[in-house]
Amino acid sequence: MLSRYRNKQSAKRFFKKVIANQHVVSPRVINVDKSPTFPPALPELQEEGEFTDNTRLRPIKYLNNAMENDHKSTKCKSRYRQWYQSFETEKRAITGMETMRLIQKGQLKYAAKGDVRAQNDIINKLFNLAA
Numbered sequence: 492m493l494s495r496y497r498n499k500q501s502a503k504r505f506f507k508k509v510i511a512n513q514h515v516v517s518p519r520v521i522n523v524d525k526s527p528t529f530p531p532a533l534p535e536l537q538e539e540g541e542f543t544d545n546t547r548l549r550p551i552k553y554l555n556n557a558m559e560n561d562h563k564s565t566k567c568k569s570r571y572r573q574w575y576q577s578f579e580t581e582k583r584a585i586t587g588m589e590t591m592r593l594i595q596k597g598q599l600k601y602a603a604k605g606d607v608r609a610q611n612d613i614i615n616k617l618f619n620l621a622a
Contacts, residue, residue, distance in 0.1 A: 502532035510541055520547050590617065 509515060523529045533548045594613060597604025602613050 497526060497528055499528055499532050502528040503536060506532060506536055507541060517543050518546055520549050522549050525550050525552050
């Protein structure tokens with residue numbers, strides 16, 4: 492999740508967005524990097540009832556490398572695009588790159604990994620392109 496600042500409020504917003512997914516149940520352990528923003532956010536969310544009291548935060552730098560490597564191609568493509576005029580422009584560009592990567596990896600319900608025609612149809616519908 493792209494955020495302007497990395498603070499407790501953005502960490503709480505991130506946790507709420509993740510837990511709001513239908514396929515996510517209340518986790519027992521949450522692996523995060525060693526950012527100081529995550530530890531103060533979890534107890535507040537436990538008090539609000541978003542997480543159970545036995546949910547544990549495990550801030551270990553290298554446990555989430557598999558997830559970080561999934562965004563490697565997006566990071567490489569956006570590294571050379573330092574000309575973003577605003578935060579909104581950057582957000583839209585990165586969202587588009589991540590969407591294209593999701594389609595490319597075959598993580599969509601209605602388009603198989605090798606079905607290029609179905610992938611093109613979805614892209615046309617998402618971005619209102621001419622068929």
